[in-house]
Amino acid sequence: MKKYNVAVVGATGAVGREMLSILEERDFPFDNLKLLASERSAGKKMTCKGKEYTVEATTPESFEGVDIALFSAGAGASKKFAPEAAKRGAVVVDNSSQWRMDPEVPLVVPEVNPEDIFKHKGIIANPNCSTIQMVAALKPIYDKVGIERIVVSTYQAVSGTGKAAIDELREQAKAILADEEVKSEVYPYQIAFNVLPHIDIFFDDGYTKEEIKMVNETKKIMGDDSIKVTATAARVPVVYGHAESLNIETKDKLTVSEAKELLDNAPGVSVVDKPEELAYPMQIDVENNDEVLVGRIREDNTIEKGLNLWIVANNLRKGAALNTIQIAERLVQG
Amino acid sequence: MKKYNVAVVGATGAVGREMLSILEERDFPFDNLKLLASERSAGKKMTCKGKEYTVEATTPESFEGVDIALFSAGAGASKKFAPEAAKRGAVVVDNSSQWRMDPEVPLVVPEVNPEDIFKHKGIIANPNCSTIQMVAALKPIYDKVGIERIVVSTYQAVSGTGKAAIDELREQAKAILADEEVKSEVYPYQIAFNVLPHIDIFFDDGYTKEEIKMVNETKKIMGDDSIKVTATAARVPVVYGHAESLNIETKDKLTVSEAKELLDNAPGVSVVDKPEELAYPMQIDVENNDEVLVGRIREDNTIEKGLNLWIVANNLRKGAALNTIQIAERLVQG
Numbered sequence: 001m002k003k004y005n006v007a008v009v010g011a012t013g014a015v016g017r018e019m020l021s022i023l024e025e026r027d028f029p030f031d032n033l034k035l036l037a038s039e040r041s042a043g044k045k046m047t048c049k050g051k052e053y054t055v056e057a058t059t060p061e062s063f064e065g066v067d068i069a070l071f072s073a074g075a076g077a078s079k080k081f082a083p084e085a086a087k088r089g090a091v092v093v094d095n096s097s098q099w100r101m102d103p104e105v106p107l108v109v110p111e112v113n114p115e116d117i118f119k120h121k122g123i124i125a126n127p128n129c130s131t132i133q134m135v136a137a138l139k140p141i142y143d144k145v146g147i148e149r150i151v152v153s154t155y156q157a158v159s160g161t162g163k164a165a166i167d168e169l170r171e172q173a174k175a176i177l178a179d180e181e182v183k184s185e186v187y188p189y190q191i192a193f194n195v196l197p198h199i200d201i202f203f204d205d206g207y208t209k210e211e212i213k214m215v216n217e218t219k220k221i222m223g224d225d226s227i228k229v230t231a232t233a234a235r236v237p238v239v240y241g242h243a244e245s246l247n248i249e250t251k252d253k254l255t256v257s258e259a260k261e262l263l264d265n266a267p268g269v270s271v272v273d274k275p276e277e278l279a280y281p282m283q284i285d286v287e288n289n290d291e292v293l294v295g296r297i298r299e300d301n302t303i304e305k306g307l308n309l310w311i312v313a314n315n316l317r318k319g320a321a322l323n324t325i326q327i328a329e330r331l332v333q334g
Numbered sequence: 335m336k337k338y339n340v341a342v343v344g345a346t347g348a349v350g351r352e353m354l355s356i357l358e359e360r361d362f363p364f365d366n367l368k369l370l371a372s373e374r375s376a377g378k379k380m381t382c383k384g385k386e387y388t389v390e391a392t393t394p395e396s397f398e399g400v401d402i403a404l405f406s407a408g409a410g411a412s413k414k415f416a417p418e419a420a421k422r423g424a425v426v427v428d429n430s431s432q433w434r435m436d437p438e439v440p441l442v443v444p445e446v447n448p449e450d451i452f453k454h455k456g457i458i459a460n461p462n463c464s465t466i467q468m469v470a471a472l473k474p475i476y477d478k479v480g481i482e483r484i485v486v487s488t489y490q491a492v493s494g495t496g497k498a499a500i501d502e503l504r505e506q507a508k509a510i511l512a513d514e515e516v517k518s519e520v521y522p523y524q525i526a527f528n529v530l531p532h533i534d535i536f537f538d539d540g541y542t543k544e545e546i547k548m549v550n551e552t553k554k555i556m557g558d559d560s561i562k563v564t565a566t567a568a569r570v571p572v573v574y575g576h577a578e579s580l581n582i583e584t585k586d587k588l589t590v591s592e593a594k595e596l597l598d599n600a601p602g603v604s605v606v607d608k609p610e611e612l613a614y615p616m617q618i619d620v621e622n623n624d625e626v627l628v629g630r631i632r633e634d635n636t637i638e639k640g641l642n643l644w645i646v647a648n649n650l651r652k653g654a655a656l657n658t659i660q661i662a663e664r665l666v667q668g
Binding site: 283 | 615617
C-alpha cells in the first residue's frame, strides 16, 4: 500500500490536535508526518502513533516533498501557504474559510459530494462546521424528495472558536460560581451561563458571516443554487458539539417515519429519536461519537411538506478534523 | 385609593419570590398580604415592604376575604384551589398551565389583549413564559402587517423549571470543573455545558407540551386561530432569561427599519439591535430588566415577506411574576 508524506498546518490548535488523533485512530497511511504551526509554537513536541514530532514554523519550503497538507491554521495562513503547498505538488485539504467559495476549489462533505474531490486543482476546502452536519443530515432527504427551504437556528459550542474560548468558558463559570468578577477576552461578552447570538463578523444586512456561510456553502456542496436557506447562529455555553434546530420544506411530501428510515440508512448519520425513552441528540453524546445525530423529527403541519429536526455533531471532529481527513482518505483511495 | 387583600400561592418558589419583589417594587395597593404554600413550607418567614409574613399551608378557607389571589404553585394546586378561591369571591391570576386553554378563562398578556381581563369569571390565566415574550414582541407587527406563520426555536433558562434546577445547574457545573461525577435529578440528563431539546412531556406526534403551548397559547392570546406556529423548545445552561430565534412570515411586507420603529414604540418592548456596536439581546441583560428585548432583526429573503428576530426576556419576571402582577394591576384599575 502506498504511503504519503503528510503535513498538518496548525497542529497545535484545537482542530490540529484532533487531526493527529484521527490520523492515528483511522490508521491513515502516512509515511512522513510534518507538524507545522506559527513561529510561536515552533519547537513544541507532539506525539502521533507513538512517535514524537517537533513542531516547525510554516514556510513555503515546508511543503517540499509533501503529498497531502491538512490546513487548520486560520484563513490568513491558508491564503498565504496553501498556494505554496499546491505549487510544490501537495494537495491541500483546507479547513479555513479562505478558499471555500472559490469556484476553482471543491467544497466537500464526503457523504454528500465525494465526486467533487477529484475536480481539485491543488486545493480542496472543508466546509464550516455548522454546514457540514446540516448537509450530511439533509442529503438523503434532498435526494429522495428535494428541499425547497431551510430555516436553521444553531446552538454552537465554544470549541469552534478554539482552545482559548474553552478556557474562557471554564474560567468564567468558575468565577461566577465563586461570586468573583468575570473577564471576557475571547468573546465580547460573558459566555458562561449566557447565549451570544453572534458568531463571526456582522455584515451590513445584519447577518453574521457564520449565518451566510451556512447559506452559501449549503448551495455549493449540494450543487443546487435553488435551495433557500436562512440562518440564525448562536453560541451557547457548551464545550464540545454543535446543535441545530431545523425547519425544512421539502419539494415532495416525506413522512416522519420515511425520514427516520432514510436517515437511519444514511452514511455517517445516526437517528436518535425515541421520545418515549427520552432519547434525543445532545451535545454531551458526541464528545466521543463521530456520527451526525438526528432526532426530534416531527411533521410541521403549518405547511404542506414540512419537517422539524434536531441535529447534533462534534464540531471539532465531523465538523472539522474528521471531515478533512475523510476527504484525504477518499483522495488517496482514488 | 382602594387597597386589596392579596394572597400569593406558591410564595416560596422561584416565581413566588419574584412576585413579592414586584409587589413591593411596583407598590401594588395591597392592604393585607397572605403568603400561601404547601404544607411543607408552612411556617417559613418572608418579607415584603419591610413587613415579615409567615407562610401558611393552603386550604380552601385560606381565601376567605381575599380579593386577588396570585397563583404560582403548579397545575395541581391551581386545579384544586383556584376554583375555591374564585368561589369565595377572589379573582385568581394563575401562572400555571391548568386553566390557560379553558374557553371560560381569559389568557392575558397586558400589552397584547388587556381587554380580555374583564371577561373573567373568577380566574385569569397567565401564559407560558416562552409565549409571553414572543407575543409581546409580535403584537405590534401583527397589528401593522398581519402574521402568516412563525417558526420558533427557544434557548430557555433552567429557572423556568424552578429553584431546584438552578441548584442542579450550578452543582453540575462545579462538579465538571472539578472533574467530579455529575448527578442529574431534576433533568433526565446533564444540563451543565449541554443543551436538552426537551421541555415538559412528549406527546405522540413527537412535540413536547412546551412546544404545543407556544402554538395554542399564541392563537388564543392574539385571538386569531389562523396564525401558524411551529416550535422547537430547548433548555440551555443559563440561569435567568429565555432567548428565542424567530422566523416569521408576515401578510404584508415589513422592512427591517419599519419593524425596528414599530418595536421601539411598543409598550414593554425594547429594541437592542446595533450590530456595528455589537449590541444584541442577551440573557445576562435581562437579569434586572423587565422589558422584552428584540434584536438581530433581518430580512429573510428566502420568502417574499419574511423577518428573522432574536427575542430575550426574563422568564421569571415578564415571563411569569411580572406579567401576573401587570394583569392584577389592570384589574384593579378597572
